[in-house]
Every structure is written in C-alpha cells, then in structure tokens.
Amino acid sequence: MTRIAFIGLGNMGGPMAANLAQAGHDVQAFDLSETACAAARDAGCRVADSTAQAVEAAEVVVSMLPSGAIVESVYLGDDGLLARLPENTLIIDSSTIAADTARRVAQAATHRGLRMIDAPVSGGVAAAAAGTLTFICGGSEADIDAARPVLGAMGKNVLRAGDSGAGQIAKICNNMLLAVHMIGTAEALALGETHGVDPSVLSEIMLASSGRNWSLEVYNPWPGVMENAPASKGYQGGFMVDLMHKDLGLALDAAQHEGASTPMGALARSLYALHRQAGHGRLDFSSIQSLLRAQTDADQSPGVDHST
Numbered sequence: 001m002t003r004i005a006f007i008g009l010g011n012m013g014g015p016m017a018a019n020l021a022q023a024g025h026d027v028q029a030f031d032l033s034e035t036a037c038a039a040a041r042d043a044g045c046r047v048a049d050s051t052a053q054a055v056e057a058a059e060v061v062v063s064m065l066p067s068g069a070i071v072e073s074v075y076l077g078d079d080g081l082l083a084r085l086p087e088n089t090l091i092i093d094s095s096t097i098a099a100d101t102a103r104r105v106a107q108a109a110t111h112r113g114l115r116m117i118d119a120p121v122s123g124g125v126a127a128a129a130a131g132t133l134t135f136i137c138g139g140s141e142a143d144i145d146a147a148r149p150v151l152g153a154m155g156k157n158v159l160r161a162g163d164s165g166a167g168q169i170a171k172i173c174n175n176m177l178l179a180v181h182m183i184g185t186a187e188a189l190a191l192g193e194t195h196g197v198d199p200s201v202l203s204e205i206m207l208a209s210s211g212r213n214w215s216l217e218v219y220n221p222w223p224g225v226m227e228n229a230p231a232s233k234g235y236q237g238g239f240m241v242d243l244m245h246k247d248l249g250l251a252l253d254a255a256q257h258e259g260a261s262t263p264m265g266a267l268a269r270s271l272y273a274l275h276r277q278a279g280h281g282r283l284d285f286s287s288i289q290s291l292l293r294a295q296t297d298a299d300q301s302p303g304v305d306h307s308t
C-alpha cells in the first residue's frame with residue numbers, strides 16, 4: 001500500500017484514481033470540480049480540500065491535468081506543490097503537455113531533491129476505466145522503475161522513451177500519427193461510399209489489405225460499422241476533438257522548435273481546426289468523418305467538374 005496524492009479527477013484522472021484505490025493504495029484526491037471529487041469519494045478515495053492538503057504525507061503524487069499552464073501553476077511558485085513536498089517524493093505527471101514544460105517542472109523538482117517523471121498515457125477513457133492504459137515515460141530508469149508499481153495499477157504497459165520530456169515527445173508523435181490515419185481512414189470510407197460500396201464491407205476489405213490500421217481495427221469512424229465505437233454513439237465519449245487539436249498543436253510546436261517538417265501533421269491540425277470551428281470540439285475525434293463525408297457529398301453537387 002502506497003500513500004498517493006492524485007490531482008485532477010476528470011474523464012481520465014477519475015477512473016485512474018479509482019483503480020489505484022481499488023488496488024489497495026491509500027489515495028488522497030483533489031479536483032476543482034465538486035462533482036469529480038464526489039465521484040472519487042464514491043470510488044474509495046479520500047477527498048482533500050486543496051492540492052496542498054492532498055499531498056500531506058504522500059509518498060507519490062500523480063497529476064492528470066488539462067494543460068501545461070495548469071501543471072506549472074500547480075507545481076511551481078511559492079505556493080506550488082514542489083515547495084511543500086519532502087525530499088525524495090516521487091512525482092508522476094500524466095497530463096499531455098509540451099516537452100519543454102515537462103522538463104522545466106522536472107528540473108525544478110530535481111533542484112528541490114524530488115524525483116519527477118513525465119508519463120502521459122495512450123488508451124483513452126475506456127482504457128483508463130479498465131486499467132489498461134499505456135504509460136509513455138520520460139525520466140531516469142530508476143525513477144520510472146520506482147513508479148512501476150503505481151502505474152501498474154492503472155495500465156498494462158509502462159514504456160520508457162528516454163530522459164525527462166521524452167515521454168511527451170513520444171506521446172505527441174503517436175497522436176500525430178493517430179490523427180493522420182484516422183483522417184485517411186475517414187476519407188477512404190467516404191470515397192467508397194459515394195461509389196456505392198458499403199462502409200462495413202469496405203472496412204472488412206481494408207482490414208484484410210494494406211490499408212489496415214488501428215482506426216479500422218478498433219475505432220471505425222463510420223456510424224454503425226462498429227457497435228462500441230464512439231461513431232455508433234453519436235460521437236459521444238472517447239477522445240475530444242479539442243484535445244486532439246491541442247496535441248497536434250504540441251506536435252507542430254515541437255517540429256518548429258527543431259526545424260522539422262511535419263506536413264501531414266500540419267494538414268491534420270488544420271482539418272481539426274475547421275471541425276472545431278464548426279462547433280464539434282467536444283465530440284470524439286473520429287467525428288472528423290462528418291467533415292469529410294459532407295465535403296464528398298458536396299463534390300457530387302451540380303457545377304463540380306469531375307473530369308480533371
């Protein structure tokens with residue numbers, strides 16, 4: 001049993017904290033949202049009145065917050081958690097944030113004699129609830145090994161990408177690829193459908209062919225093809241367009257920082273920006289299907305020259 005402080009009990013953090021409590025850890029949790037705190041209490045966590053109270057006597061701190069600015073505000077500064085924690089406390093930040101921010105906070109932690117790793121996750125809300133997340137970690141091997149018993153109660157894979165910040169880089173590379181193959185899958189399904197090929201049949205064919213990919217395997221974007229996918233539930237739940245847009249922004253910032261070229265990532269971000277502007281920011285990211293389907297339908301309208 002480890003005494004764990006858990007900060008940020010949203011769509012992901014709520015079920016992650018619940019799994020830690022269920023595994024027998026002593027979890028003291030905090031979120032700004034009273035609803036989220038009440039759900040954590042029901043799931044077996046003790047609920048604190050503030051971040052400061054949550055970390056009292058904690059051996060390990062886990063945070064799952066929406067943005068880098070919030071992570072900095074929670075940890076840094078005179079009132080930040082780094083100033084309160086006893087030496088050698090292990091901090092695991094699982095938020096998806098810029099690698100630079102992760103490194104800055106980890107350096108400040110090291111300066112105070114604390115241990116910190118970045119451990120963003122892949123897997124989404126369903127995997128958070130099932131305890132099958134993949135943790136993509138950056139930090140020293142020793143610190144990541146020390147975190148394994150805690151991470152193991154929330155996920156099935158703990159992978160080390162490299163030193164501090166490398167977990168965030170690997171995570172955004174993965175999400176950039178995810179966005180690109182989701183958009184490609186949606187585009188192929190829309191094209192097939194305009195020519196009368198049933199999207200379910202086309203999906204089966206592409207799954208048995210070289211177009212096979214994760215979106216087709218477990219997250220088909222066409223409504224009705226896959227019973228449990230967000231597409232068949234009005235694109236509710238899952239991984240929001242707003243968060244994918246944020247992650248693509250982090251990928252492009254990282255590319256710009258090193259002068260790298262990421263044309264597919266840039267196009268993907270632009271398409272997700274268009275989709276958000278149309279008011280779909282809170283839908284699951286596979287709803288990009290509706291954008292591509294509408295465009296393909298529009299191409300069929302009179303006045304569009306298909307001869308070239």
Ligand code: NAD
Pocket residue numbers: 007008009010011012013030031032033036051064065066067070074094095096097121122123124125238239240243
């Ligand atoms: P969310 O918005 O549902 O939850 C964030 C929670 O943090 C909220 O409950 C909010 O009240 C709380 N919070 C904000 N500021 C706080 C503060 N100062 N102190 C305490 N609590 C505070 O977001 P989420 O979907 O749980 O995502 C969290 C992180 O995980 C993000 O960085 C996201 O990119 C990443 N992520 C999300 C998914 C997903 O499928 N939702 C998948 C992988 C990674």
